[in-house]
Every structure is written in C-alpha cells, then in structure tokens.
Amino acid sequence: MIDKYALVARYSAPVPRYTSYPTAPHFSDAVDAGTYLSWLRQISRTDPVSVYIHIPFCDRLCWFCGCHTKHTTRYEPVRAYLGVLSQELTLLGEALGFKPQLGQLHLGGGSPSLLKSWDMEELRERLGDVFTFRDDAQISVEIDPSDATTDLFEALNVLGMNRASIGVQDFDPAVQAAINRPQSFEDTRDVANRLRAMGVHSLNIDALYGLPHQTLTTLERTMADVVSLQPDRIALFGYAHVPWMKKHQQMIDESSLPDSGERYRQARRAEAILKEAGYQQIGIDHFARPQDSLARAALDGRVNRNFQGYTDDPCETLIGLGASSIGKTRFGYVQNITATGQYMATVRSGALPIGRGLELSEDDIIRGAFIERLMSDFRVDMKAFRKHHGDAAATVLGEAAIAAQNDPDGLCHISGDSFEIPVDARPFARTVASWFDAYMKKREARYSAAL
Ligand SMILES: C[S@@+](CC[C@H](N)C(=O)[O-])C[C@H]1O[C@@H](n2cnc3c(N)ncnc32)[C@H](O)[C@@H]1O
Ligand code: SF4
Known part of the structure; x- marks a missing residue:
C-alpha cells in the first residue's frame, strides 16, 4: 500500500x-502545408476519417478558461470566421482529391453553441461537399448552456447532432463568482432535458476540481447535482492554472486556489461519488455509465487518447479545421495557425493554414x-x-x-x-x-x- x-x-x-x-509544445514549422498535402494524398481511401472544427469565440469569458478563444458580444466576427472555414473546406477538398467517409464530427471551442441555424445548415452542406457522412456518423457539439435559445436547438438539429457535451464546471455560487461563470442548476437541467428530447443519445458534462474557493463540501454538492442530471459521460478535469499563457487567469486570486494536497483530496472524493453513482472510470479523468460505448470500449482495451480526452473512435485520420485545430494522420500531427486573424488571412490567400506539426x-x-x-x-x-x-x-x-x-x-x-x-x-x-x-x-x- x-x-x-x-x-x-x-x-x-x-x-x-x-x-x-x-505533445504539442514539440511541434515545429518543419511541418508545413506542403508536408500536410503529401500526407493527405496518402491517407486510406476506404477508412472513415474524423473531423474536428474549432470555433474560437465565446460571448462570455470565464476566468479559468484555458481554451483558445476570444470574447465577443457581436455575431459578425463569428459569421466572418465561418465564411473562412467554408473556404478552408474547399481547400481541403482540393487537397484530398477524393471524398472520404466521415465517421465522427466534433465541434469544439470556444463555444460552437454561438452558431445560428443558418450557419449550421451551411456548415453541414459544405461538409457534405467534401465528405460523405456515414449513416452511423457520430456528430457532437460542445455547448455552453448560457447560449441556449430556441434557435440553438434548431441549429443543433440542422447539423444532425446526436451527441452533446455541456460545460458545468461547478454549481457553487462563490466558485462561479470567482471564475466569472454564473450558471444555475435549473438552466443547465433544462438544456440537458431539451437535448435529450431532441434525440441526443449521449450526453457529456464537464466538471472541474481545483477551482478557487472550492472545498470538499462544495464539490460534493456539485457532484450530486451533476449525477442528478444523469449524463452518460462526465469529464472531471483538474483546473490547469497557467496565467503565464492565459492572461485572464490572472483575474483569479491565487490565494483562493486549493493546494496540491487539497486538489488530490478533491479529485479522489469526486471520483468516489461518481463511482458510487454507478459510473465507470475511464483513464485519468473520464467517467461513463456502464452501457455507454466508451465504458464498453474500456472493457476490451479499445479506448484511445485524443485531444478531446478519451474516445472509442478507431479512425486513423483526424482532420482539424479552424484556428489552432490539431489533426493527425499516420505520418504525423499538423496544427493550424493559432492566431485567428492570421489563420483567416492565410486561408483567404488560398493556402492551407498549417502553422506547425511533427512528423512521427x-x-x-x-x-x-x-x-x-x-x-x-x-x-x-x-x-x-x-x-x-x-x-x-x-x-x-x-x-x-x-x-x-x-x-x-x-x-x-x-x-x-x-x-x-x-x-x-x-x-x-x-x-x-x-x-x-x-x-x-x-x-x-x-x-x-x-x-
Ligand atoms: C470549450 S469548453 C466547453 C464548452 C463551452 N465553451 C462551455 O464552457 O460550456 C471545454 C472545457 O474545457 C475545460 N477547461 C477549460 N479551461 C480549463 C482549464 N484551465 N483547466 C482545466 N479544464 C479546463 C472545461 O471543463 C470546459 O468545459
Ligand atoms: S469555458 Fe467555455 S464559455 Fe467559458 S471562456 Fe472557455 S470556452 Fe468560453
């Protein structure tokens, strides 16, 4: 022991x-658009691919956030970005030279829940020009519950979403105030119910430990609330405090952060609550109900690690679209240019927006x-x-x-x-x-x- x-x-x-x-810090500019082009030309013509699309905008900025995103209260920058994304899809289609089958599509961010129904309609159409959606394609979207409007559910429907992930982080009001993320349990529950009613058969919830002012008691309450929403999966991450990379994290008072011993206790307590509620632990930070496909994959060693955490996706090729997206082929990794303006300018100039990568x-x-x-x-x-x-x-x-x-x-x-x-x-x-x-x-x- x-x-x-x-x-x-x-x-x-x-x-x-x-x-x-x-890991990504070891990517370099030794891999460029030319390298990616040669890799794309060699991917299997029969195996399905996975696609990740990054939407780097949010209509609120949570102080804890480590994602690549920008705060905007206006819709125009999002719309302009989607126009460029559409151009990137055209460039990708030309580079591929054939129409791969699409097995999995994930929209992440930032907040893809900012997209309107007409945006999703266009996106689905443009994706359909470049890929053939498999009948059993898994289509998932990260949703900030504060974006919930009638049009959002229409938008998700138009895209054909069948999996969703909603961000909770923590329900305690003091913790929420310290991370600038007010979000009631009731609103979150309504979003979860509406997603289920529209046919989402796999619902994930993101929660965090290690947040400012979090204690074992507040965490226990949040975990009980999360469990009561009966998600199929739960991602429980430790808050990564990296204010030298993410300047807005400086808004968090470091003296209110739990130390490493307390973080350790919080993680173990949350895990114990989730296991007691019937969830199976997957890897270091995911939990799934036993009937969920991830839990079934875990039983026979088919769970893989990817940029979203853990997945049962067997695809060899992951195509990343949008600023900062990372893709993978059997030859190596590629990452799109991170700075959104530079990414947009590169695509508009007619070039694949590869910033860096690594040949394996x-x-x-x-x-x-x-x-x-x-x-x-x-x-x-x-x-x-x-x-x-x-x-x-x-x-x-x-x-x-x-x-x-x-x-x-x-x-x-x-x-x-x-x-x-x-x-x-x-x-x-x-x-x-x-x-x-x-x-x-x-x-x-x-x-x-x-x-
Ligand atoms: C793109 S966000 C989720 C979608 C949506 N924007 C929202 O906030 O509901 C992705 C997830 O990354 C996790 N995350 C963000 N910043 C983090 C950090 N600094 N440390 C650990 N996890 C973080 C959060 O759990 C968050 O839900
Ligand atoms: S946690 Fe979600 S909503 Fe908040 S800033 Fe990050 S990506 Fe945006």
Missing part, C-alpha cells in the same frame, strides 16, 4: 496530459502507443506490444523493466507480461507516462500541475 499523501508533494511537478505523443519517427510511434495504453488502460501487455511493434519495441520495454525495478514508490510494477500502474497509483499516471517521454529530457516546456 503506497503512502499517497507523501507522494503528492513529490510528484506534483508539472507534466503533460498526453492527449498526444509527442518510429520511436515516436512506439513510445506514443506505449503512453496511450498507460493513460487509457493503466497497463501495457508487453508480449502483445512486442508482437505488434517487433524488435523496435525493445528500447521502451527495456525502459519499462528498469522503471519497475527502480521505482521506490510503487507507481508501477511488472506482473507476468504486463507493465502496470497499480490502482492506488493511477492518479500519478501522467508522471509514469512522462518517464517514457523522450522529449521531456530534450527540452523543458511549462505544463500544468500533475495532480
């Missing part, structure tokens, strides 16, 4: 969340697969891993053997053919994953706290 509280202080150093490997080496692919299994299943079947990756797997498997031998804190061990993070060490999975990250040794990037 490990002494978790002693470890919290030792392992609270910042580490990546490993939504990709290598064989070592990247193998370490990435190892880290993905650790972050998703907390274990790697070493025999199956070697069989799949051949002799090239020897280095990382050798490192795993050394890590298990030299780990005085019991964060990992080898049992039979399996390299494992034991149940009570799972909160430290990011730290264990970082031991297999070849880039951590090369260049220091600043990340959020591990716990």
Whole structure:
C-alpha cells in the first residue's frame, strides 16, 4: 500500500496530459502545408476519417478558461470566421482529391453553441461537399448552456447532432463568482432535458476540481447535482492554472486556489461519488455509465487518447479545421495557425493554414502507443506490444523493466507480461507516462500541475 499523501508533494511537478505523443509544445514549422498535402494524398481511401472544427469565440469569458478563444458580444466576427472555414473546406477538398467517409464530427471551442441555424445548415452542406457522412456518423457539439435559445436547438438539429457535451464546471455560487461563470442548476437541467428530447443519445458534462474557493463540501454538492442530471459521460478535469499563457487567469486570486494536497483530496472524493453513482472510470479523468460505448470500449482495451480526452473512435485520420485545430494522420500531427486573424488571412490567400506539426519517427510511434495504453488502460501487455511493434519495441520495454525495478514508490510494477500502474497509483499516471517521454529530457516546456 503506497503512502499517497507523501507522494503528492513529490510528484506534483508539472507534466503533460498526453492527449498526444509527442505533445504539442514539440511541434515545429518543419511541418508545413506542403508536408500536410503529401500526407493527405496518402491517407486510406476506404477508412472513415474524423473531423474536428474549432470555433474560437465565446460571448462570455470565464476566468479559468484555458481554451483558445476570444470574447465577443457581436455575431459578425463569428459569421466572418465561418465564411473562412467554408473556404478552408474547399481547400481541403482540393487537397484530398477524393471524398472520404466521415465517421465522427466534433465541434469544439470556444463555444460552437454561438452558431445560428443558418450557419449550421451551411456548415453541414459544405461538409457534405467534401465528405460523405456515414449513416452511423457520430456528430457532437460542445455547448455552453448560457447560449441556449430556441434557435440553438434548431441549429443543433440542422447539423444532425446526436451527441452533446455541456460545460458545468461547478454549481457553487462563490466558485462561479470567482471564475466569472454564473450558471444555475435549473438552466443547465433544462438544456440537458431539451437535448435529450431532441434525440441526443449521449450526453457529456464537464466538471472541474481545483477551482478557487472550492472545498470538499462544495464539490460534493456539485457532484450530486451533476449525477442528478444523469449524463452518460462526465469529464472531471483538474483546473490547469497557467496565467503565464492565459492572461485572464490572472483575474483569479491565487490565494483562493486549493493546494496540491487539497486538489488530490478533491479529485479522489469526486471520483468516489461518481463511482458510487454507478459510473465507470475511464483513464485519468473520464467517467461513463456502464452501457455507454466508451465504458464498453474500456472493457476490451479499445479506448484511445485524443485531444478531446478519451474516445472509442478507431479512425486513423483526424482532420482539424479552424484556428489552432490539431489533426493527425499516420505520418504525423499538423496544427493550424493559432492566431485567428492570421489563420483567416492565410486561408483567404488560398493556402492551407498549417502553422506547425511533427512528423512521427518510429520511436515516436512506439513510445506514443506505449503512453496511450498507460493513460487509457493503466497497463501495457508487453508480449502483445512486442508482437505488434517487433524488435523496435525493445528500447521502451527495456525502459519499462528498469522503471519497475527502480521505482521506490510503487507507481508501477511488472506482473507476468504486463507493465502496470497499480490502482492506488493511477492518479500519478501522467508522471509514469512522462518517464517514457523522450522529449521531456530534450527540452523543458511549462505544463500544468500533475495532480
Ligand atoms: C470549450 S469548453 C466547453 C464548452 C463551452 N465553451 C462551455 O464552457 O460550456 C471545454 C472545457 O474545457 C475545460 N477547461 C477549460 N479551461 C480549463 C482549464 N484551465 N483547466 C482545466 N479544464 C479546463 C472545461 O471543463 C470546459 O468545459
Ligand atoms: S469555458 Fe467555455 S464559455 Fe467559458 S471562456 Fe472557455 S470556452 Fe468560453
């Protein structure tokens, strides 16, 4: 049995969340539009692709927010952006040279819930010019409940949305005041009910711990409220306080933030409440009802890690559209230009708006697969891993053997053919994953706290 509280202080150093490997700070301009074009031309013509579309606008700015977004109370900038997105789709269609099947579409942000019904109609049409929607396509949208209007539900309907994610964060009024996000339980419940009534069969709720003024008591109340909404999935993230990157986070009084020990207690308490309510934990921060497809995928090791967190999406190719979007092919990652104005100007000039990326080496692919299994299943079947990756797997498997031998804190061990993070060490999975990250040794990037 490990002494978790002693470890919290030792392992609270910042580490990546490993939504990709290598992680985004290691992308560079060595990958450009020309590279992406050559990758796109080589993607499978038969396998479906996934598409992520980023909408970098919000009509409110929450102080805690770490997303790439801009506050606007006007609709015109959103409309202008959508015009450019449409142009990007045309450029993409030309680059692809064929019409791939679309298996999954996710609209994230920012707040895609700012889009009007006519925007969604156009977007669906333009997507239909470039992709063939599969009959079973999963179409999901991130929704800020404060955007709820009759037209919003019409807009989501027009898009064909069948999955939704709503942001809650916390229901406590003092916490909400400190993060500039007033949002009543009743309004959130109404949005959840309306989404279900329009046929959404998978509903996710985002909640946070580690927020200013949050205590175990306030968190318990928020978790009980979240559970009462009966979402199919819950994403429970630790608040990432990175004011050197996100200036508006300076509005948060740091003295009101829970310390690493308290964050640890909050995360464990919230997890316990969700498990008691019947949710199954997926990876480090997701929860799903046992009948949800993510929970079923977890049972047979089919959960993958991606930029949205965890997914049962098996697509090899992810196409990112919009400012800052990240895409992936089997050759590597590409990220669109982050600054919205520059992204728009590049698309208007007729060029694919690639800002940076990373071409995967064989070592990247193998370490990435190892880290993905650790972050998703907390274990790697070493025999199956070697069989799949051949002799090239020897280095990382050798490192795993050394890590298990030299780990005085019991964060990992080898049992039979399996390299494992034991149940009570799972909160430290990011730290264990970082031991297999070849880039951590090369260049220091600043990340959020591990716990
Ligand atoms: C694009 S927002 C969700 C959609 C919508 N804009 C809203 O706020 O309801 C994505 C999610 O990222 C999470 N998030 C944002 N900033 C974060 C931060 N600094 N630390 C941890 N999670 C964060 C929040 O849980 C948020 O719901
Ligand atoms: S949390 Fe959502 S609504 Fe708030 S600023 Fe971030 S993206 Fe916008």
